[in-house]
Amino acid sequence: MKSIIVTGAGTGLGKELAIGFANQGYHIILAGRSLRNLQKVEAAINEHGKSATSFEVDVRSQESVQSFMKNIQQSTLYGLINNAGVGHFGPFENLTTTQLEDMLQTNLYGTINMCQGALPLLKEENEGFIMNIISTAGLKGKKHETGYSASKFAQRGLTESLQKEYEGSGISIKAVYMGGMDTPFWESSDHVKDKSRLRSPRAVAEKIIEKIKENTIILD
Ligand SMILES: NC(=O)c1ccc[n+]([C@@H]2O[C@H](COP(=O)([O-])OP(=O)(O)OC[C@H]3O[C@@H](n4cnc5c(N)ncnc54)[C@H](OP(=O)(O)O)[C@@H]3O)[C@@H](O)[C@H]2O)c1
Structure with missing residues (x-):
């Protein structure tokens, strides 16, 4: 059975993408730091006769990613969805080094670590895809989103370069x-005052799956 890794699969968009791709018949490898959240998603998928397994992994750590990749090396890997991400918002001058490092380590290095870990497995079959969940903050700078936007522009640069590097291969x-989406992402800040106008992560996941053939998907 072809497998797809989804990072940050315990909540929000990652959870909905995991359920959506499981319904398409893929085995889902759920990855994240909180095993409890992942196992809830795993149970929901398996209850519906679909297939998923959970793995605790911190995408910021090369060691953690390497040991995760060893654990899944028997899988026929078809996809990697780099969805795990964090955001810290507010005036630029108040942004702490810890917050900046958290965003760059998770959003940029997390994506790099996972891509470098998964590519050898994807190349075994020479087919499949890597999908990087960026944000419109990776297309345009926004007030009080300096660090987040910088990390997402970096993730975009990485992704566009990889698109060129793997063009013509079996891996897209x-x-x-x-x-904006209404997910736990906004729980630790008051940057978004009214979450009711945000899209549901399920609706966004459905749109992404609908547009799976496209290499650049913009849903603003
Ligand atoms: N919500 C929005 O408005 C919005 C808009 C545009 C783009 N995005 C992007 O969409 C993606 C998903 O966000 P979301 O809105 O669904 O938020 P979310 O519910 O907070 O999901 C983020 C997930 O990432 C996981 N994660 C964070 N750090 C991690 C780490 N070091 N290692 C492994 N997993 C980690 C978290 O799980 P653990 O804490 O258990 O690890 C969590 O499940 C992110 O990349 C975000 O930047 C969000």
């Missing part, structure tokens, strides 16, 4: 840019 590299 996909970039996804979307606007």
Whole structure:
């Protein structure tokens, strides 16, 4: 059975992408730091006769990613969705080094670590895809989003370069840019005052799956 890794699959968009791709018949490898959240998603997928397994992994750590890749090396890997991400918002002058490092380590290095870990497995079959969940903050700078936007522009640069590097191979590299979604992402800040106008992560996941053939997906 072809497998797809989804990072940050315990909540928000990652959870909905995991369920959506499981319904398409893929085995889903759920990855994230909180095993409890992943196992809830795993149970929901398996209850519906679909297939998923959970793995604790911190995408910021090369060691953690390497040991995760060893654990899944028996899988027939078809896809990697780099969805895990964090955001810290507010005036630029108040942004702490810890917050900046958290965003760059997770959003940029996390994507790099996972791509470098998964590519040898994807190349075994020479087919499949890597999908990087970016944000419209990776297309345009926004007030009080300096660090987040910088990390997402970096993730975009990485993705566009990979698109060129793997052009013509069996592995397609996909970039996804979307606007605000109503997910736990906003729980630790008051940057978004009214979450009711944001899109549901399920609706966004459905759109992404609908547009899976496109290498650049913009949902603003
Ligand atoms: N919500 C929005 O408005 C919005 C808009 C545009 C783009 N995005 C992007 O969409 C993606 C998904 O975000 P979301 O809105 O669904 O937020 P979310 O519910 O907070 O999901 C983020 C997930 O990433 C995981 N994660 C964070 N750090 C990690 C790490 N070091 N290693 C492994 N997993 C990690 C978290 O799980 P653990 O804490 O258990 O690890 C969490 O499940 C992110 O890349 C975000 O930047 C969000």
